[in-house]
Amino acid sequence: MIPYGRHYIDEADVAAVVAVLRHGALTQGPRIAEFEEAVARYVGAKYAVAVSSGTAALHLACLAANVGLGDNVITSPNTFVATANCALYVGAKPQFADIDAETLNLDPQCLAAKCKELKKIRAIIPVHFAGLPCDMPSIRAIADRHGSVVIEDAAHALGARYPDGTRVGNCAYSHMTAFSFHPVKAIAAGEGGMITTNDEKLYRRLLRLRSHGINKGTDPLIRQEDAYEQGEVKRWYHEMQEIGFNYRITDIQSALALSQLQKLEKFIERRLKLALAYDDAFAGLSKAHPTQITGRRFSAHHLYVLQIDFDSLGLSRAKFMSALREEGIGTQVHYIPVVSHPYYRSLGHKPDSFPVAQKYYRQALSIPLYYALTDSEQAHVIASIRRLVQ
Numbered sequence: 001m002i003p004y005g006r007h008y009i010d011e012a013d014v015a016a017v018v019a020v021l022r023h024g025a026l027t028q029g030p031r032i033a034e035f036e037e038a039v040a041r042y043v044g045a046k047y048a049v050a051v052s053s054g055t056a057a058l059h060l061a062c063l064a065a066n067v068g069l070g071d072n073v074i075t076s077p078n079t080f081v082a083t084a085n086c087a088l089y090v091g092a093k094p095q096f097a098d099i100d101a102e103t104l105n106l107d108p109q110c111l112a113a114k115c116k117e118l119k120k121i122r123a124i125i126p127v128h129f130a131g132l133p134c135d136m137p138s139i140r141a142i143a144d145r146h147g148s149v150v151i152e153d154a155a156h157a158l159g160a161r162y163p164d165g166t167r168v169g170n171c172a173y174s175h176m177t178a179f180s181f182h183p184v185k186a187i188a189a190g191e192g193g194m195i196t197t198n199d200e201k202l203y204r205r206l207l208r209l210r211s212h213g214i215n216k217g218t219d220p221l222i223r224q225e226d227a228y229e230q231g232e233v234k235r236w237y238h239e240m241q242e243i244g245f246n247y248r249i250t251d252i253q254s255a256l257a258l259s260q261l262q263k264l265e266k267f268i269e270r271r272l273k274l275a276l277a278y279d280d281a282f283a284g285l286s287k288a289h290p291t292q293i294t295g296r297r298f299s300a301h302h303l304y305v306l307q308i309d310f311d312s313l314g315l316s317r318a319k320f321m322s323a324l325r326e327e328g329i330g331t332q333v334h335y336i337p338v339v340s341h342p343y344y345r346s347l348g349h350k351p352d353s354f355p356v357a358q359k360y361y362r363q364a365l366s367i368p369l370y371y372a373l374t375d376s377e378q379a380h381v382i383a384s385i386r387r388l389v390q
């Protein structure tokens with residue numbers, strides 16, 4: 001079976017994990033800081049905080065930015081539910097603006113209109129869908145006009161570049177960026193996430209929030225009279241200063257992710273090559289169209305999405321997917337618009353208010369794209385899809 005996405009593990013990854021198991025601290029050892037420093041250096045941000053998942057990264061980013069009760073948080077409907085859920089976790093109101101039909105990312109014009117309608121917007125969470133960076137200069141300009149915090153959801157976009165050539169995660173256009181290291185993502189940690197930022201205050205707060213809200217004396221302590229003995233903070237002393245979580249990542253996960261990071265450029269290069277080959281193979285078809293082709297130079301290519309006109313093909317998407325499955329090919333749909341999920345409908349969101357996202361969703365199909373996909377496997381995918389759509 002050829003899946004739509006798959007991680008790639010080599011002997012160096014296995015050795016890195018085994019080394020921790022044999023010699024290391026399983027958690028809270030040196031690998032975590034090494035992983036944070038390596039990602040911060042790679043993306044060009046001052047600070048990075050590793051956490052247990054991409055979802056935890058988004059949740060903590062909202063908390064650190066003081067997003068709270070009743071605040072409006074605008075994001076894209078074309079994303080995994082975790083992006084919007086993080087607003088709900090902090091008592092805020094998730095709001096949505098439609099996507100652009102070509103980039104499949106937040107459409108700055110729709111975002112500006114939504115901001116005008118809502119007036120007060122605490123945070124905007126653009127999602128770099130499938131690894132293609134959003135139009136961040138436009139989004140940041142809109143956010144600044146409304147005094148909103150910008151948190152990039154870069155779960156798909158480790159290694160992607162903005163049009164100015166710098167890497168997603170450097171926070172040149174945002175206050176914080178969240179990454180995911182779930183196995184189908186650019187690099188795998190098993191589960192894992194990271195927040196990058198250039199703001200020291202946010203960084204220090206994120207560190208505390210990921211570990212129960214506890215300050216061990218690295219930040220100013222509140223009960224000085226309890227904390228100090230002969231001018232030094234007592235070795236065992238710590239204060240829980242606000243409510244936090246256990247969102248820590250382990251050394252085992254960080255060792256794996258660090259080893260994976262060595263291969264990231266190779267992974268991205270191969271994904272680009274495969275995406276360009278798909279673009280060529282599907283060019284000129286009347287009932288299937290590649291997406292995001294103008295962004296190839298910038299994308300991290302987490303996914304390769306085809307838009308297929310199932311209605312005019314006279315074949316439902318479910319039947320199309322089953323036919324490919326019989327050929328040993330796995331596919332997936334990214335995403336059911338967040339606003340279409342029963343929970344979000346129950347909050348009053350209406351899928352029809354996002355016609356571009358709806359139209360995109362009806363025709364979307366993610367086909368296999370991952371580092372280890374061989375040329376001959378890709379040729380089989382191409383031939384099978386071309387046969388079905390012609």
Ligand SMILES: Cc1ncc(COP(=O)(O)O)c(C=O)c1O
Nearest residue numbers: 053054055080082155180181182
């Ligand atoms: C766009 C997006 N945001 C956030 C997440 C959450 O990441 P994680 O699975 O690491 O919690 C995902 C994961 O699929 C995602 O695709």
